[in-house]
Amino acid sequence: MMLLKRHRRFAARSCPENAEYRTIFKPRMVKKKEYGLKEADDEVWEKVQDLLRARICQNSLPENMDGTFQSQREHLTDLIRRCATIGESNSALVIGPSGAGKTMLMSSILSELAKDSKISGNILQVHLNGLLQTDDRLAVQEITRQLRLENTVKDRVFGSMAEKLSFLLEALKKDEGKSQSILFVLEEFDLFAHHKNQTLLYNLFDISQSEQTPVTVIGLTCRLDVVELLEKRVKSGFSHRQIHLFHSLSFEQACKVCEDALTLPLNYLSKKFCTEWNSHVKEFLQERIVETSLRHLYDLDKSIRSVYSILLIPICRLGPSHPRLDSADVLDALKMSSCDSKSAMLQGLTILQLCLIIAMKHLAELYEGSNINFEMVYNEYQKFVQKKSNSIQCFGKPVCLKAFEQLIVLELVRPVEGSGFTGAKLTPKEYRSLKLLVTPLQVVETLNSFSCPSELKM
């Protein structure tokens, strides 16, 4: 099926052998044009870092994306092209999980089509984002602004909302085959479906289904059931073209993408430097630690963005004194990204607070998810201390209560809704029902990983 089309994101580049270049390289060159990894100075590294960071952070479109989502790309390109040339109206939804490359696909198509003057001269683009245009008023205003209709002066749109809407609809209604086609790109399409009455969507789809100005409405969303969100008459107007994008890179392909992202073009700086670097990148990605780290991220989230995320720290640490990507840095990055926030917070607690948490964990295991209150915790705590009477200091109730309140502030413990924390009847502090937000798993993990008194480790 088309969805299973392979994603050859980047064509393999054939790198010439290093050895050749090394023999060509003369160490005492006057021009100092050629330098290896070790000879490179700050400036070179800065340039390299800039390039790699721009790629890793996905600031720009990937340089080579032949074959990525080929059928989807053809479908969308076709729609836009026909809209521009023939004036055929269409609507389509691009659906795919976040990080699958919906926006990238869209922008790469647009940049490709922009080269064709026949198309770029006949189509206007309107880009909306559900996170920015949170209601139809803003959206209509933004459309008017982007179309630069005549009621716009210097980014300000005149008239009341009703006037703006009717003006816009009036503008779009006129069609004698002369007006330019309009491409609407709605990002976060599902949020537009939450607008009141879905007026905007209805009207856009209505225009696309009637003989007015040719429009193409393309929605990008990550919700699979987005069509169900549409009201029935809006849904009827939608042409039901759903273009699905999924993460379909296999792990090997993902590694290849990483390699391509890290590879420097040979004509970038010094040839010797680049070849040395590229071979180093190859070795680096084949290191066991790196591979398992990438695998770990890939298993969690298949999007290329998540895989890229651990490469950033090694890149940022590059420099004359540190001329290689280091697997230790990768481990650092992985540790940072996979660090559990709650466990990290637990590590900063006092012994007393830890004891309380342990007591609560016991209680949670005992009562299986029912709520607890401070009295119960204190009771349990005393039992726990008595068990290890000689090693742990026993604190009084007020001290424990103070420590306990600290835990509430840290949101490791959370009051249950409607349990007398607010409102008219305030229950005494000690008896308010609470819920432990730390899982036993996290507690155990913390106790094992962190240097706390061995008495606590049961």
Next chain:
Amino acid sequence: MEMQYCWKGKFTVEGASKRRSKKYYEHLQLPDQTIVSTGDIVVIDNVDGEDFVAVVEHFYDNGQAMDSKRAKVQWYLRKSELPALGELRMPMVAHEQELFLFNRPKSSIVEVDIGTTVMCSNKTTGRVSQGNMDVVDALDLFSAAEMSSPRKKYCKFRAEYKTEICGRPRTTSRLSTSQRGENTPTRRKSVRISVPQSCPPLDRGKGQKHRDPTKTKSQRNRKLVFEDVDSDSDSLVEDENEDERLAKLKRLKKKVIESKSETPRTTSKVSVKRRKDTPRQAVASKKVPQSCPQPGASSRRSSLRKTPKRRINFSSIKEEEDEDDEDEWDGSESSSDDEEEESNYRPSRAKTPKKSVKGRTVATPKVKVSAKAATPQIRSRKTPRKTPSKPLEQARARLHVSAVPSSLPCREDEFTDIFSFVKGHLIDKLWGCLYVSGVPGTGKTATVHAMLEELNTEVQEGEIPAFQTIEINGMRLTEPHQAFVQILKHLTGQKATPQHAASLLEQYFSSPRPKSKPVVLIVDELDLLWTRKQDVLYSIFDWPTKPKSGLIVVAIANTMDLPERIMMNRVSSRLGLSRMTFQPYTFKQLQEIVEVRLQGLRAFDSEAIQLAARKVAALSGDARRALDICRRATEIAERTKQKGSKGTVGLNHVEWAVEEMFCSPKIMAIRNASEQEQIFLRALISEFRQSGLEETTFEEVLKQHVSLCRLQGFTPPSVSEIWSVCVHLASSNFATWKLVSMRLEKESCSMSVRMMLGLLSANQRVSRH
């Protein structure tokens, strides 16, 4: 020394009283016997060491004991004095000695008190540029110059400021801040400047500095008191206010002129004389002077000093209209201001050839673009549209929902019903409503439109009386009450607020209108006009019940039982019983619809059409879907076309299209989900199975997840990571959750859970292979 300044030539007297009278001279003799005439370029020295270039407009004697000799001068800027901004905008490169008109409306022309001192001609300053900057530039220039130029230093000295804006239209409320400066009736400050013609800096009697770049010999102090006409140059803030005020004034004036509601101004004499012999002329002639009413202009001067300045207050400036200041206006403003000054100080103007203002005011200002005047239009294409040529392309064009055929197949009965209803009512002059309901895509709106077209042809044939059609759509309104506004706008072209429109319409439909045509009102998406009070629905259905209304309402909505469900009794009773329901299309009808559109084209296999029709009929009966499927099938056929094949759309293409449109993407989504996401879903399902509940907490799923991971030989990820997996899944709406209680909630989709189960096992099988 002082005596050496004396008038030369004849003078003209102006002003009746002795104290106020002025004598105008043409020439002034300087101590060194040089004679300065009006129109000469002079250098005026400043105590601070700056000297300025000016052109003498005229000399006069105010008849007072002290400082009686005065001159009125127009400031010019040298190139070095131009602020950077102005230079940038200059159309051409300035000559070193070029002078620039200092075209600030208020303070560019000042009165200089020669007193006993001098004014000197300095012909060496160079040529004076004419029209080098357009007017706007000059204005901008000034506001920049105000901040940067040392001209401000004058004001520290002794300048006589007074406001000269009497009689100008002014807003009352909005300008309050900006008028701060002018509110005081007359403020006087004086600036003392020495005006050197030939004074070297070393020789400064009485502690006043003067210098002259050209004539170093003469060593005289000249004191000039220059009387600034406006009060705004002493502080920056006021300056800005001034600009703002000017802008507003302009608007006001424009308004006055545009509306012509106000009496034209009484005097606005254009001093041509001044321009005749000064380089300003070129610039000035470009300007279009506009001016405002000036009550009592003849007695203005006397009134100026006694009375508060503003006489006329124009209220109600539209805020919205002030965005675009036209450039012309800047120009006209500045020149008219000049004129006012002129007329202030030289009311008689015996020597000046006068020009009637009437001729000039005719020059119309550029029409301002307001929202009302704007025509709604999209930019036009660069190349004309292509027309489809290939059969598949033609088929696609015909299958587009917008390409409505001339006659609607399968809706003949409904069409005749509606048509005869409206026609009968029109002929019998009976007014009433018709309610049309039916699920989306059953041709309601299309039928009504076809009916209207048919009626119109009959009107042309003279069979039925002419009528007016008004169409509103509930979805195109921002708010139900806007319906009134829209109806009124279509009916009479008036604009009104919803409440006002409602009452106007009420009046319109209840009073007899023998001459006007009956109205057919189409209300689409009626259910959206529902309000709590139902006043919109009530009025719409109430109007036809009035005997003189001449109104037929055709209301269209989705739901059949709308009147019973949402309308109050008094509304539904007025709606009456004339209702019509559009049934969803059957597969035969759908097939016919597609076939009618494709008549004469060999693009589709007949089985293909039938398949599409059957699929759609089984799902919704929405004609749009059927058309969309067929359209998509043509695309697929086009792309997969092989050489030698017929090139028509076959069964497989339609099947593909149907699958694309209606298949659930969940299967693919799960198959392409990451390993941990799949494990999480599996954990979710096993949790649901174990508990038998539709809801579970994240903690429970976590346990399941970790144990599943262990089972499969993965190291379990940290809790944060699992949470992020969960969030990721939720963004695709596999599971919904309530964050507050950290609770995962299954949304009434045991079906989808089952589906997922099937999928996951299928997936496992796949992965085992």
